[in-house]
Amino acid sequence: MAKKLKIWALLILLIIPAFISLIRPGFFWMQDDLQAFRIQQLDKCISDLQIPCRWVPDAGYQYGYPQFNFYPPGVYYLGELFHLIGFQFIDAVKILFVLGFVLAALTMFIFLRSLFGPVPAFVGALIYTYSPYKAVDVYVRGALSEFWSFVFFPLIFWAIYSLIKYGGKKYLAWMGLSIGLLLTTHALMSMIFLPLAALWGLLWVVLEKKWGVVLKLIFGGLLGLGIGAFFILPAMIEKPFSHSESMLGGYFDWRQHFVDINQLFISNHWGYGSSYLGPGDDLSLSTGHILWIGALLTTVLSLIWYKKYPKISTAVFVLNTLALLVLFMTHQKSSFLWEKITILAWLQFPWRILADSIFLLTIVSSAGLFIIRQAKIFWPVALAVIIGVFVLYSSFFKPYEWFNISDNEKFSGVLWEKELTISIFDYLPIFAKLPPTSKAPDFPEIMDGKASFLSYQKRSNWQKGEVEVFEMADIRLPLFDFPGMKVWSNGKEVIHSHNDCRKQEFCLGLISFKLAPGKHIIKAELTNTPIRTLANSLTVVSMFAIALLFIKSKYEKSDY
CATH class of the missing domain: 2.60.40 (Immunoglobulin-like)
Incomplete structure (x- = not known):
């Protein structure tokens, strides 16, 4: 245990540069400047015991909005917890970003350690932390929910792998819980990632020849859907009752946001701008040189050492194939698939699925370190990768602009007026033809x-x-x-x-x-409408089932 704590402490120490610039009074510029507002509105829900929160009072120019009926609320509940214990709303947002860095690194380390051991896992967690796209999510886009998806990707893969490898109720519980948390944190990331998770499960069922665990995997997936039901079902079924055209057209039309080969693999450009049609985007949309080079070298190593490591090598080939498919979907050549699979339009930005490729390529690159772990070059390579990560990417992890403000300034005056009207067309109730142009009156x-x-x-x-x-x-x-x-x-x-x-x-x-x-x-x-009542009930039942699995797992014999 002491050794585990030491390596975790060292890992956290090395990821501090990724978020150290956030640990100070004030707030920072981001493109999605609604994060503090969302927590503040959810706080009003909690004060009124509106649980789960669906309707917020001040959005839509204070006519009210079904914000959390359609926008995943998961991470904002955690932000509200920090506010309830005394932090400002803007500080709660910063804490969530910091915690997202820490937990994503730890969940990735735990997952990779179960496959490859501590050192490859340690290096992989650092690569995962310092991926350029994660810096974009935090310091450019301010995409809090998407950023937190990185926490649950490794947790889901770890739970699936462990359930297949060892069995045990705790892994079934973790699988259901982590899937549910991803669904309620970022539904769009779930749409892309969960099929990859299903293929990951199928891969290890075949490799381990444990077909009997398939029903458990299905049950774990259903538990996850149950946990997320309170949000997912109303969001899907009641979508026709809100305007969504603003989220699919204009700037948010996916046709404008493909990435070219140079951006994906060659360029190390950093900027705080936006993405537009063509290759002139002033922000990083790169997989990261270390990731794709590491994945390429690992593929060669897997071919050479296939007989010695058949399962790991097979996993490398499958994950590389999936990563290439994901990367292909970010390129304009994939537009025919985007045209045919119309649900993909909700992703808005094809480059958004870089998150999935980063996760997959991190696993592959870590596998390369596992394969050479007994070679003399192991430690020099591991050290070189760590140094390379810091040299190439650490400078990306800082805000563009810092504002010395508190909640008082954030939620008053011009800034407050801005919060009331940002993205005002998104989720506007369908009975309104257009958004209001002035603030709601105080009285009927x-x-x-x-x-x-x-x-x-x-x-x-x-x-x-x-x-x-x-x-x-x-x-x-x-x-x-x-x-x-x-x-x-x-x-x-x-x-x-x-x-x-x-x-x-x-x-x-x-x-x-x-x-x-x-x-x-x-x-x-x-x-509550009937579908909301049903969805809430499914979530409560699923939460009870997962709690029961965790309790029962305490009486199971340890798998190790």
Whole structure:
């Protein structure tokens, strides 16, 4: 145990340069500057016991939004935990990025150690940490959820491999849990990665000739889907009730974002810009020289030493093939596949799947160190790789610009106005023709009749107020309509519509209803639809099943 702790401590020490620039007061520039806002909005959900959080109150210019009904919430719950123990929202974001670096390195080390031993695993974890694309995810794009996918890739492969190799309920539990966490962290990464994980499982079932474990693997996958059901099912089934065209067209059209051979394998360019049509992108879209050269050399070694290491060599050939296929999908020559497999359009950027190729090539490169572990060149090569990683890539891991601000500045004034309207078309409820151009009013509007609001309160997924109606009145709430929205007056449900568009340049699809004369306590709230109720139930059952597997695994005989 002491030896394990020492190597883990050394690994963490060597990855500190990747995130040291984040450990200071303030916040940094990123392209997706909604990370702190998302945690802040989820905090409002938690305060109202809206669990799971689906509707956030301030997005959509404060008309409310089904943000976490469609955007994976997983990592933001962890960010909320850090906020609850006292950290600012902006500090919670920085902690999540730091923790993402640390956990991805540790999960990769644990996984690679199970295949190749500690030293190849150690080197592989460093290569994985300092891949140029990970620097892009953090310091250019600010893609927090995608960045956290790197934590779960190794965990899923490790759980699958260990379940096949050793059996045991704990590996089944880890498989289900890690798949579920990936699904709720980044659904698009899951779409590409989980088929690769299935092929990884099939590979080792064949190599180990353990066909009896196939049902366990299927069950583990179903557990993972169950864990992620609370998010995945509503996101898929209720997608027609939100606008998505802005996420597929214009800048986000996949046709503009292919990578050329020079960018993938030759260039070591670094920049903080965006990707555009053609090869002039001012950001790194490279696999990293060390990765592809290492994978190439490992392929040669696997051919030479195939008889001595048939299983590892076979795995190298399969993983290299998959990595090449993934890399092919980032190149314009693959456009015919993107045209045919229309679901791929949701990835928006073909280069986004570089994440998968980096993971696969890291495994292959580490296998090369395993093959030469008894040769005299082993330690010089391992040391050269570590030095090369730092020389080539460590300078990428720093912010473009730093702002000496706190939560107070982030959530007030011009910066707050910006948060309310960034990506305002994404997930806009379908009943709104276009996004609002001004902030939602504090009180409902009286469209017809005579009425006066005595009080009104807005919370995360509900609004409530007291109104005195003097003659039959048409009321329009400052709240988008969406499946599951219900309205009550004095405890009785009121029929509402979303087509009262008077005094609007274009219809916003706001909740409207009629009230008879008298005093009314009205409340509008997002409730669960049948699919949300089913999805929540599947998640609870799956969580219980995984907890039971972990408990039962304590009574199993150790596999080692």
